Amino acid sequence: MSTPHHTDHAQTAHAHHDGTPPADGGHGHGSRRGYVVGFLLSAVLTAIPFGLVMTGAIASAPATAAIVVALAFVQIVVHTFFFLHVNPKAEGGWTLMALIFTIVIVTIVISGSLWIMYHLNGNMMPMGDGSDMVGM
Known part of the structure; x- marks a missing residue:
């Protein structure tokens, strides 16, 4: 049974999968x-x-x-x-892509909610005192 080789954690924690250090020097x-x-x-x-x-x-x-x-x-x-x-260089641009995706989804949810509330308010039946109800 072989024992794993331990290397400097700070060096391997920021290295790419192929062993090359990131372009920002690991910071x-x-x-x-x-x-x-x-x-x-x-x-x-x-x-x-x-x-x-x-x-x-x-x-x-x-x-x-x-x-x-x-x-x-x-x-x-x-x-x-x-x-x-969060910039195009960070994590190969994936953090920026995730941020853009989040902004798009939040925009869709908020604008859709506002659109629905606006139209519900405009299409709601008027509420009266009940005297206009027929057959009661």
């Missing part, structure tokens, strides 16, 4: 500079909507809401790229 995480840039972008993308809402700089409530929602989507992208490290 799945970002650099300190990347985290600082991500943090600063997140702070700015939080401060701008907060300032707009608190100061009332834009008089139109729908315009303010649209800007806040747009900056929220930008912040989602910043977090996904800088902190979750």
Whole structure:
């Protein structure tokens, strides 16, 4: 009975199946500079909507809401790229493909639910006090 050969775990944990190290040098995480840039972008993308809402700089409530929602989507992208490290290079692009698939499914479910609720509300029978009921 032969004993398995033990190798350095840190070296084998990040190696590809053919034994070659990954292109990023085995580091799945970002650099300190990347985290600082991500943090600063997140702070700015939080401060701008907060300032707009608190100061009332834009008089139109729908315009303010649209800007806040747009900056929220930008912040989602910043977090996904800088902190979750989801990009075309990560894991051969599979994490990005999984994210896109998830976004498509969530969009279909939410838009379908809203469509159904809108049409149910429009097609619902009017509720009265019961005096219009015939044969009672």
